[in-house]
Amino acid sequence: MNIVFIGAGNLATHLAGACRAAGHNIVQVYSRTMENAVLLAAKTGAEAVNELVQISPAAQLYIFSVKDDALPFVIQGMPHTGGVWVHTAGSLPMQLFAARNAKHGVIYPLQTFSKQRKVDFTTIPVFIEGSNTTVTRLLEELAGTLTPNIHYLSGDKRRYLHLAAVYACNFVNHMYTLASEITEKEEISFDVLMPLILETASKVTDMPPRAAQTGPAVRFDKEVMQHHLSLLPDDRMRELYTLISTSIHQHSL
Amino acid sequence: MNIVFIGAGNLATHLAGACRAAGHNIVQVYSRTMENAVLLAAKTGAEAVNELVQISPAAQLYIFSVKDDALPFVIQGMPHTGGVWVHTAGSLPMQLFAARNAKHGVIYPLQTFSKQRKVDFTTIPVFIEGSNTTVTRLLEELAGTLTPNIHYLSGDKRRYLHLAAVYACNFVNHMYTLASEITEKEEISFDVLMPLILETASKVTDMPPRAAQTGPAVRFDKEVMQHHLSLLPDDRMRELYTLISTSIHQHSL
Structure with a gap:
């Protein structure tokens, strides 16, 4: 699939990398900051651009992965193109695209991404939504090359x-x-907390979090x-x- | 080592099980509730008792693992015994024992324990403190049979x-x-959050949590x-x- 990425942040970096690794052709990477565009374009064999007017009209899919606040302005500034426009945001409706492109949707990979940390995309649940069946099929096809963990989810959910x-x-x-x-303040290594952190996370894979709750607040x-x-060092x-402890206690009743 | 457990809660259950598995002799399990004493005693080949006066005076080590609030009263009610008295509480000083038994200390396994979930004790950091070198050596010897991850830590730390x-x-x-x-309210399976939960925990094993922060609050x-x-459904x-988001933002500055 020929894909243009609009945005070169944490999510775009990981998603573009996964698309490239799955054999897709990343045509261009746009970022307002040329440095970021160049960085991701180099990683994915794409052309780097930093003006929306430079975006190629010929791709099949345009993945918008910019800050939520910026998305409406980026959509306004986009040149007319063929292909489908989708964003990757959890909080925004796909209808943001409606006035500019009838073929639109969402591809939302549910994961936390930092540029410097590798993630295995095949374990990530991806939530898709399309403005029509053709769009949904296209997103299904793309997501299917990245992970077996695909879900259809409305913007409301x-x-x-x-x-x-x-x-x-x-x-x-x-x-x-x-x-x-x-x-840190007590000069105790944070590493000694790691088995506790990992067990706390792992615990909720086999029991509901409410049942897994331990500690002074649940015992009150x-x-x-x-x-x-x-x-504690300050009022904040x-x-x-106090607020979290009270909430724990109230949820245990 | 001959050990008496005073308490049969989550921590006592896991610690007594690990001691037994490491070849120690659990002499008795005391709990105010006979049912709980019997349950843990049966698991560890011990005698169950529910009166402090029934506690054998002949063990080498008495591990007090009761609610923090109850510990002072349990210590008051304990009969005179030979051996070392220790508790397993993070927040309490070992000096609670001082007036009753000069040989005292703390063995604090840093983990979250629920009775129904197995944990691998060999991965757990155990923090020990003794009122004298003999006590510290005894705790070191015991902890060494459970985990290679032993630390000396003062009550203040x-x-x-x-x-x-x-x-x-x-x-x-x-x-x-x-x-x-x-x-749950939206009828979305909690399971789809699991890769995110596990990655969030795993992330801080190789980057500081401040650097790992993502999401709307850090971007403000x-x-x-x-x-x-x-x-959100209510004011609480x-x-x-709001409070956590503000705190995230302040810590990112």
């Missing part, structure tokens, strides 16, 4: 899935950050919680500790 | 490690619970965050979302 993913990934990672600040062990609050940390 | 563990495990698991509530993508707030969920 997808935005909730994205919200759930923020809790299960972004908020979780922030808890790791806060834990690492505590250990007031003394331990008071003691923890006294160890104390407020977060 | 251990309480911070326990606090960090609450973030890295208990708070993380609550984020999974909140995510599962969102997906206001529209996505506003949209997410509009999807919105307050938590």
Whole structure:
């Protein structure tokens, strides 16, 4: 499949790499920042461009993977092309494209991507949605070359899935950050927490998270919680500790 | 080693099982609830007791693994024995034992334990502290039969490690619970989040969590965050979302 990537961020980098590895032809990579366009284009054998007007009209698929805030402006600025336009955003409806291109859709790989870390695309669930059957078939064909884990999901459901993913990934990672600040300050290696982190994640693969809950908050062990609050360095940390602990306790009732 | 377990909860169950598997002799299991004492005693070839006065005075080691709140009362009620008294709590100082037994310490396995889920004890970091060298050697000897991952840690540091563990495990698991509530309500299988959950945990094994952070809050993508707030079912969920998002953004600056 001939594909143009609009955007060269974390998600675009991984998705374009996976498409290339699956034998697709990455025609162009557009980024407002030429440096980023060149970087990803070099990795995928594509042409780098940094002006929307330079985008080739002849590709079969245009994958928009830019910041959510920027997407409406990028769509406005796109030249007319053949082919299907899709975005990769969890929170945005595919209808954003409707006024500019009737053939549109979404391909949403549910994973956290950092440029410097490899991921195995074949384990990633990919959620697709198309404005008509032809689009859906095209996305199905593309996704099928990347992963066996393909799902059809409406935009209405997808935005909730994205919200759930923020809790299960972004908020979780922030808890790791806060834990690492505590250990760093005490000159304890963060590495000693790793078996706990991996077991906590692995545990919910075979029991519901509510049943997996342990710790002082679920037992409502007031003394331990008071003691923890006294160890925390500032009001913000104390407020977060109290709010999450209260929420844990309420969800255990 | 001849060991008495005081307590038959999640941690005691796993630790007693691991001690037994390593060839130690579990003499007795005490629990206030006879049913729990019998359950763990049967698993470990021990005698079950539910009165502190029934505890044998002849063991080498007494491992107290009860709720933190209850520990002072259990210590008060313990009959005089030979041997070393230790607890397994992250937050409590070993000095709790000092008035009753000069030979005391702590053995703190850093892991989340649920009775119904197996864990591989050899991967668990165990933190020990003893009131004198003889005690420390005894704990070192015991821990050495369970895991190669042994650390000496003072009570002052251990309480911070326990606090960090609450973030890295208990708070993380609550984020999974909140995510599962969102997906359940929308009739999306929680299983589709599993590759994301496992990658998020695995990511911090090779990059610092601050560098691993992704998502709308670190980008300070206001529209996505506003949209997410509009999807959340109540004020408590919105307050938590806002507080964690603000904290993510502040920690990224």
